[in-house]
Amino acid sequence: EIQLQESGPGLVKPxxxxxxxxxVTGYTITSGYDWSWIRKxxxxxxxxxxxxxxxxxxxxxxxxxxxxSITRDTSKNQFFLQLNSVTTxxxxxxxxxxxxxxxxxDYWGQGVMVTVSS
Amino acid sequence: DIQMTQSxxxxxxxxxxxxxxxCLASEGISNDLAWYQQKSGKxxxxxxxxxxxxxxxVPSRFSGSGSGTRYSLKISGMQPEDEADxxxxxxxxxxxTFGSGTKLxxx
Numbered sequence: 001e002i003q004l005q006e007s008g009p010g011l012v013k014p015x016x017x018x019x020x021x022x023x024v025t026g027y028t029i030t031s032g033y034d035w036s037w038i039r040k041x042x043x044x045x046x047x048x049x050x051x052x053x054x055x056x057x058x059x060x061x062x063x064x065x066x067x068x069s070i071t072r073d074t075s076k077n078q079f080f081l082q083l084n085s086v087t088t089x090x091x092x093x094x095x096x097x098x099x100x101x102x103x104x105x106d107y108w109g110q111g112v113m114v115t116v117s118s
Numbered sequence: 119d120i121q122m123t124q125s126x127x128x129x130x131x132x133x134x135x136x137x138x139x140x141c142l143a144s145e146g147i148s149n150d151l152a153w154y155q156q157k158s159g160k161x162x163x164x165x166x167x168x169x170x171x172x173x174x175x176v177p178s179r180f181s182g183s184g185s186g187t188r189y190s191l192k193i194s195g196m197q198p199e200d201e202a203d204x205x206x207x208x209x210x211x212x213x214x215t216f217g218s219g220t221k222l223x224x225x
Binding site (some may be wrong): 018044045046047048052059061062063067095097102103104108109111 | 120149152160161162163164167168173203205207209210212213214215216218219
């Protein structure tokens with residue numbers, strides 16, 4: 001069974017960096033698909049942040065392009081989100097998900113709530 | 119970016135009732151649309167992809183239809199376990215974008 005699990009700090013101070021890990025079990029992230037980060041804001045708006053492909057290439061939402069980095073550790077079957085210079089507007093629940101390109105997200109993590117506050 | 123306008127924002131339905139949720143894209147998306155269900159405290163679950171294809175394991179009371187810019191999700195016979203949030207997502211063009219969600223409750 002494929003499972004994704006997010007982890008990381010639940011509280012980040014403004015202007016600092018947000019760093020999250022997605023641990024994947026049941027599928028090797030270099031075997032195929034793209035591996036995405038999505039966030040859901042209070043009020044339920046959802047935003048696709050970007051992905052890292054099975055080959056290691058990345059694609060980011062232009063709204064975040066200057067602040068976001070998605071990387072991976074293939075030895076641990078994990079991928080990571082770093083979002084720089086956060087503000088209170090980055091407060092959201094962050095999900096990692098498997099993306100079948102041009103189709104759908106078929107596996108999601110449980111989500112991790114991150115609050116940006118001093 | 120392609121804007122996805124979803125309606126209604128909330129909906130109450132009786133058990134057995136048929137309900138519909140709509141998504142209107144700001145431009146044609148060529149059936150590149152998925153629907154997800156999210157129950158309280160849980161992760162989203164894929165219901166429908168390519169506008170009308172039922173994901174494996176999803177009950178047949180769920181169906182999707184539409185074309186061009188207008189798409190809909192139908193639940194034929196509301197069940198207690200269908201109480202959840204539903205949202206659409208277009209995969210036609212990056213950045214991927216989502217509808218604003220519909221909260222479906224039992225009346």
